[in-house]
Amino acid sequence: MKIITIFTALIVLSIVWGGLIFFLSRAVKYEKMKSRNGER
């Protein structure tokens, strides 16, 4: 596999899947925080 293919795959997957995991973890964190504070 060419370096450019691996590089593109890494960029695309890390932004899209990485972004999803990042935002999901943030949402879980905020939800936990809110339920600890009795907001939920």
Added chain:
Amino acid sequence: MKQQEFFSSRWALIIATIGIAVGTGNIWRFSRVVAQNGGGSFLIPWVVFLLIWSVPLIIAEFAIGKYARLGPVGSISKTAGKQFAWMGAFVAFVSTAIMFYYSVVTGWCLRYFISAASGDLFSTADHLAYWNTFSSGYQPLLFHFISMLIVAFIVYKGITNGIEKVTKYLVPSLLVILLILFFRAITLPNAVEGIKYFFTPDIEVMLDYKVWLNALTQNAWDTGAGWGLILTYAIYMRKKEDISLNAALIGFGNNSVSLIAGITIFSTVFALSIPGTGEVDAMVQISKSGPANTGLTFIYLPQLFNKISGSAAVNIFFASLFFIALFFAAVTSLISMVELTTRTLIDFGFNRRRAIIFVAAAGFLLGIPSAQNLNFLINQDWVWGVGLILSGAFISFSIIRYGVDKFRTEIINGYGSDYKIGRWYNFLIGILVPVQVVALVLWWLISSASWDPEWWNPFHAENAGTCLFQWAIVIGIFVLFNKTMVKQIESN
């Protein structure tokens, strides 16, 4: 009107909204567009437009719906001013017009699932003839009716008892099925060739402006940004609910699903077709549209599913999984389109029961031409598909009218927000989104003039004339009835 129903939790809202965004476009359109635009060369601009088109518009839709608590007509009238209610009506009409033929497409998916599960799909070697027999008979009409009936019942049950309850099962099931198909596909021999093509960029192709415009179009169509659908679900989000983080989750979640579907289809097609042997060429098959862009999904993939293994039962299992996933994706999107039209009528004073009966009956009747005539469906898909870009422009315009900075600080970053967004949003929604709209609409119209010398002729299926003609009629009517619409909404 007092708000009566809300999504019961953040996760219920996110799952239902993912259901809007993930549709058949992620599964069959995405792979075809990637193949036609040079594989990896397309993916880079596609990621860029996720960031500068989809996410800003999804944020905008969430914020407008949460603020106005009205469907597109009332919302745009509240943010842009009463004299622009017609813009909201146009947004609502575009999604409604798409709903008419999308119900037909949902019916195709259901019919192919039944064919695959019963083994009937594999009783023939000529899948083009199989498709032609199906599409020219009475069955598309029957399955259009069944799809509309199922979805109307779900929407009739309301937000928590209908939409939330159903999407809570369908969306996770869809994701699990796609993951099963994904792992099966990438473990097929020679699948790596498909993955290589999918991710290998060609710098020359990437510098072609058409690839960028196609990437923008794909984002506009498959994330549901600018359709008014997310705006409609946002009416039912609780006041303490966040906007920006939820919007980012929808955009990134949707494009993640597209990547899973794309890798699955490229791996399967490259693994099971044998290029150069005269049997089939993988790239030709992926990028070939077929009637109404159905070639890959309804004609070529059934041939491939028959070759997954030597066991008929295993082949039937995987084909059934694929078509049920497609059906779930279509149903969850169709639900939101029916809800948008229903909600618009509720704003005009209908109760939910009367509104849904009217929408289902109109949806079925006005979908009949698309169910019976593929050329009509192709025309409607073209006119209202491009119309979505205009819808996005109207949503962006309403924010500019409201005041971009005020909109960001008071509504997006207001009560309930987990994540405050900065001034960069003003630039994206106030300048970059309108610039993208102008570029895209001009490109579509100019391209259509190059492939149709009679570009002005409104009776051709896919050209500028038919778009301008149908848009002008719809906009003309809504401008004429602008005051009446505003009065009617205010009186409710």
